[in-house]
Amino acid sequence: MSDILNRLAAVLEERRNADPKTSYVAALYAKGLDAILKKIGEEATETVIAAKGGDQRQVVYELADLWFHTLVLLAEQGLKPDDILAELERRFGLSGIEEKAARPRRD
Numbered sequence: 602m603s604d605i606l607n608r609l610a611a612v613l614e615e616r617r618n619a620d621p622k623t624s625y626v627a628a629l630y631a632k633g634l635d636a637i638l639k640k641i642g643e644e645a646t647e648t649v650i651a652a653k654g655g656d657q658r659q660v661v662y663e664l665a666d667l668w669f670h671t672l673v674l675l676a677e678q679g680l681k682p683d684d685i686l687a688e689l690e691r692r693f694g695l696s697g698i699e700e701k702a703a704r705p706r707r708d
């Protein structure tokens with residue numbers, strides 16, 4: 602089932618050349634990065650509201666919207682789901698406290 606991420610990523614790549622009148626994804630690309638980021642913010646907020654409401658089905662629905670829009674962002678940035686999966690693999694088994702301590706300092 603995890604193959605759906607790669608299959609969807611392939612469709613999102615194809616939509617780069619699609620008609621915004623017939624493709625939601627092409628319309629989102631045409632609106633630009635800010636529109637994609639706005640959708641991610643909205644879907645994240647809707648996920649929070651769903652979780653606070655305690656309805657598991659709604660949480661799944663909203664998280665699917667959120668994951669979908671983050672996949673659109675990945676494609677827009679020229680990245681693939683495997684880039685994120687590789688980062689999660691790298692972190693696997695590493696305590697969050699250790700991982701944070703090993704991050705480069707930003708100041």
Ligand SMILES: N=c1c2ncn([C@@H]3O[C@H](COP(=O)(O)OP(=O)(O)OP(=O)(O)O)[C@@H](O)[C@H]3O)c2ncn1[C@@H]1O[C@H](COP(=O)(O)O)[C@@H](O)[C@H]1O
Pocket residue numbers: 609612616623624625626627643665666669
């Ligand atoms: N998985 C999805 C998917 N999940 C959610 N959405 C769309 O994301 C939008 C979510 O926005 P909201 O729920 O906020 O609804 P809305 O308020 O009407 O949205 P806006 O008007 O604010 O954009 C809706 O239009 C959903 O239909 C998706 N649209 C497309 N896909 C996949 O992407 C593929 C390509 O889609 P098209 O480019 O449209 O062919 C599809 O075959 C699907 O596999």
